[in-house]
Amino acid sequence: MTAAKRAPVLTPQAEDFPRWYQDVLNKAELADNGPVRGTMVIRPYGYGLWERMQTEMDRRIKRAEAENAYFPLLIPQSYLIRESEHVEGFSPELAVVTHGGGKELEEPLVVRPTSETVIGEFMAKWIQSYRDLPLLLNQWANVVRWELRPRIFLRTSEFLWQEGHTAHATQEDAAAYAAKILHEVYADFMVNVLAIPLHLGIKPSYDRFAGAINTLACEAMMRDGKALQMGTSHELGQNFAKAFDILYLDGDNNQQHAWTTSWGTSTRMVGGLIMAHGDDNGLRIPPALAHIQAVVMVVRGSGEVDSAAGKLMAGIGDHGVKVRLDDRTDTPLGRRITDWELKGVPVRVEIGPRELETNEVTVVRRDTGDKRRVGVEGASALVAELMAQIQDEMLADALAFREANTTDATTLDEVLDAAATGFAKVPWEVVADEDAKAALIDGAVTVRCIQRADGTIPENEHEPDLVAYCARSY
RNA sequence: CGGGACGUGGCGCAGUUUGGUAGCGCGCAGCGUUCGGGACGCUGAGGUCGUGGGUUCAAAUCCCGCCGUCCCGACCA
Numbered sequence: 001m002t003a004a005k006r007a008p009v010l011t012p013q014a015e016d017f018p019r020w021y022q023d024v025l026n027k028a029e030l031a032d033n034g035p036v037r038g039t040m041v042i043r044p045y046g047y048g049l050w051e052r053m054q055t056e057m058d059r060r061i062k063r064a065e066a067e068n069a070y071f072p073l074l075i076p077q078s079y080l081i082r083e084s085e086h087v088e089g090f091s092p093e094l095a096v097v098t099h100g101g102g103k104e105l106e107e108p109l110v111v112r113p114t115s116e117t118v119i120g121e122f123m124a125k126w127i128q129s130y131r132d133l134p135l136l137l138n139q140w141a142n143v144v145r146w147e148l149r150p151r152i153f154l155r156t157s158e159f160l161w162q163e164g165h166t167a168h169a170t171q172e173d174a175a176a177y178a179a180k181i182l183h184e185v186y187a188d189f190m191v192n193v194l195a196i197p198l199h200l201g202i203k204p205s206y207d208r209f210a211g212a213i214n215t216l217a218c219e220a221m222m223r224d225g226k227a228l229q230m231g232t233s234h235e236l237g238q239n240f241a242k243a244f245d246i247l248y249l250d251g252d253n254n255q256q257h258a259w260t261t262s263w264g265t266s267t268r269m270v271g272g273l274i275m276a277h278g279d280d281n282g283l284r285i286p287p288a289l290a291h292i293q294a295v296v297m298v299v300r301g302s303g304e305v306d307s308a309a310g311k312l313m314a315g316i317g318d319h320g321v322k323v324r325l326d327d328r329t330d331t332p333l334g335r336r337i338t339d340w341e342l343k344g345v346p347v348r349v350e351i352g353p354r355e356l357e358t359n360e361v362t363v364v365r366r367d368t369g370d371k372r373r374v375g376v377e378g379a380s381a382l383v384a385e386l387m388a389q390i391q392d393e394m395l396a397d398a399l400a401f402r403e404a405n406t407t408d409a410t411t412l413d414e415v416l417d418a419a420a421t422g423f424a425k426v427p428w429e430v431v432a433d434e435d436a437k438a439a440l441i442d443g444a445v446t447v448r449c450i451q452r453a454d455g456t457i458p459e460n461e462h463e464p465d466l467v468a469y470c471a472r473s474y
Numbered sequence: 475c476g477g478g479a480c481g482u483g484g485c486g487c488a489g490u491u492u493g494g495u496a497g498c499g500c501g502c503a504g505c506g507u508u509c510g511g512g513a514c515g516c517u518g519a520g521g522u523c524g525u526g527g528g529u530u531c532a533a534a535u536c537c538c539g540c541c542g543u544c545c546c547g548a549c550c551a
Contacts, residue, residue: 026485037543092549114551148549155550163551209551229551266551299510334511341511352510362510444547474550 022152024274028283028342031152038150038157042267045343048291049270050160054140056193056289057162057265060185064177066136066164071118073142074109079117082243086116089210093145095157111144116211116236116262119165120244127167127258130250134177135167153271154228154474161266167246167258171237174259175214178233179457181263182216186231194269195286195395196220196276197402198230199469201449201457206437209262213237216457219448219469221402222275225422227448227471230272233263271474276398283344284367286394287387291322294383295345297336298327299352308376309351312361315380316349321387341366346390347383367394406469412436415470419445428466445470 025031030046033039042050058068074097081087090113097109112118119137127135144158164181168174182200190196203215212234220230240246241257250256277284287293294316298309309325316323324345326336340348350362361379364371367390374382405422409415415431416439418424428450431440440446448469452458458466 089549143551145550149545149547159551161551232551264551268551297510329509332509332511332513334509334513336512337510338512350510354510441548 018151020278021271021275024278024282024342025152028344030270030274030283033152034156034158036157038147040152040156040158046270049273049285049289050267052289052291053189053193053269054162057185057189058140060189061138061162061164061181064136064180064185066138066166068140069137070139070141071112071115071122073112075112075115075118077108077110079121080110082117083211083240085239086211086243090114090145093147095144095146112141113143113145114262114264115139115141115143115163116165116240116260117244120240120246120260123165123167123258123260124244124246127246127248130169130248130256133167133169133248133258134173136164136177137166138162138164151271151474153274154268156267159266159268161264164261164263166261167241168260169248169250169256169258171235171259174237174261175235178214178216178235178261178263181261182218182231182233182457186218186233186263186265190218190220190230190269191395193286193288194273194276195288195391195398196230196272197395197399199449199451200455201451201469202461203232203449204432204447204468205461207447209234211236211239212262213239214460217449219471220272220276221398221405221423221471222272222474223278223401224275225405225471227423227446227469227473228268228272228275229448229473230269231263231265234261236260236262277344277394281338282342284394285344285346287346287391290344290346292324292343292345293322293387294347294349295324295326295340296349296351297333297340298325298329299333299350299354301327301329302353304356305352308356312349312351312376312379316383319380319384321380321384323383347386349379349383365390367397409470412439415440416443416445419443419471422471423448424470426468426470428461428468431468431470432461440470444472446473448473 028045029043031043032041034041080090094113095111097111098105123135127133140162142158142160147155147157150156166177168177187198187200190198198218198220200218203217208215209232214235216233218230219227222228238257238259240260246258247255248258274283296309296312298305313323313325328336344366346366348364355361359376360373361376362371362373363379363382365386407418407422407424409418409424409426412430415424415426430436431447448471450458450461450466450468453465453467
């Protein structure tokens with residue numbers, strides 16, 4: 001093969017990063033911009049990643065005993081108006097339908113920005129007794145928020161997500177469930193499947209979800225040192241229960257308002273995956289997520305090579321690895337390799353005449369670039385072993401990267417300085433007051449989450465000795 | 475809405491200062507040579523230069539209006 005130049009410059013460094021991000025999206029064929037500003041078209045390969053996320057998330061959601069249901073896309077405007085903070089929070093970003101069937105509607109309909117209100121309306125009908133609680137619902141849906149500054153996958157005007165909505169008899173139950181979702185669904189998925197380390201904590205009170213009394217969040221560091229909120233779990237108190245009359249009779253025959261929660265994760269996670277794991281050669285997908293975990297490449301076709309490749313495919317498949325054959329031998333090998341690297345497939349297995357001579361194959365890791373020749377007999381087992389190994393090492397790498405880019409700060413100036421390139425970890429009281437908040441906003445830095453010193457989640461921001469993680473964000 | 479920039483084949487751009495009738499790279503099609511790390515050569519398809527008006531023998535280029543997009547600020551899964 002003719003010597004080839006590495007064409008595109010993909011540099012996941014500070015200022016170039018958004019450009020690089022767009023390059024990966026385009027070249028790995030994940031998504032395009034949609035026809036309406038701020039919308040996107042997810043291409044098949046990108047959707048494959050989302051489907052895997054859905055599958056893994058859904059399994060965990062069901063393990064937390066929530067059930068899937070579906071509610072309408074269009075919501076009467078009057079529903080949103082019932083919870084005052086909720087309206088205020090969402091009004092600026094609503095898409096409103098004013099006409100239907102060629103006529104102006106008597107009441108405008110809102111395209112759901114989230115479904116607390118419709119679901120609240122139905123919870124009120126479905127809940128009568130404490131025996132009906134907890135009511136644990138989840139919905140997979142699209143929502144629309146008219147964003148001022150959209151960015152493909154990270155903040156699109158329409159996005160796909162899951163939104164959980166639950167009602168409980170007591171505040172303690174609701175709080176425990178919101179935390180359970182954060183740990184057992186979100187953190188478990190993001191850490192163990194996406195291989196992205198997280199900071200879990202509460203949001204400052206001024207940064208809560210509109211209508212919530214407490215917001216729990218998962219925050220991750222991207223490779224440019226910025227933070228991305230990967231998911232949130234909210235305690236809604238009795239705010240929505242009061243607005244929608246979600247009442248139940250307790251064991252003593254007294255009417256009580258339920259305590260509700262809501263929690264969501266979205267296609268933003270695909271963007272997070274790219275930005276947390278991407279490198280100069282494109283995307284790197286952790287094996288636990290990949291819908292194509294290994295690709296067998298026929299370097300040069302021949303009867304012998306093809307049948308060896310076939311056996312290899314079967315062997316790798318038998319080890320429980322999702323494997324794809326690439327026998328497009330009319331396309332130059334370099335091009336094909338680059339394509340799979342851009343797409344981030346964890347392991348590549350090459351087989352050609354050269355391997356056949358010694359009854360070997362070449363196994364290459366996408367994450368490290370490590371390349372080695374191994375005997376055909378052991379190849380399938382090796383590929384299977386690599387799945388677990390790559391998974392662990394990608395998480396360890398991401399964690400090491402985050403720690404190397406996190407600075408302990410004790411003053412506001414140190415926070416601003418550290419957040420220029422990464423995370424600042426600072427005593428919460430240093431950034432808690434209004435002046436500090438204003439200074440952070442000036443520096444385009446935000447408090448991402450608040451934790452206890454031991455990393456656990458505090459009851460509220462008024463506990464002593466809390467720490468805050470501060471960073472720039474998307 | 476406040477501040478900045480830009481609209482030229484599918485994508486990325488040059489050309490605009492100093493008007494002369496549109497060009498480059500990538501991609502795409504055909505043929506050939508290649509092909510164990512993004513190949514090369516030749517040939518070819520594809521553009522009313524965002525839009526409306528004006529100046530001029532002549533406008534991508536100069537003038538005026540309009541539309542749109544992007545970046546920075548407020549929003550955010």
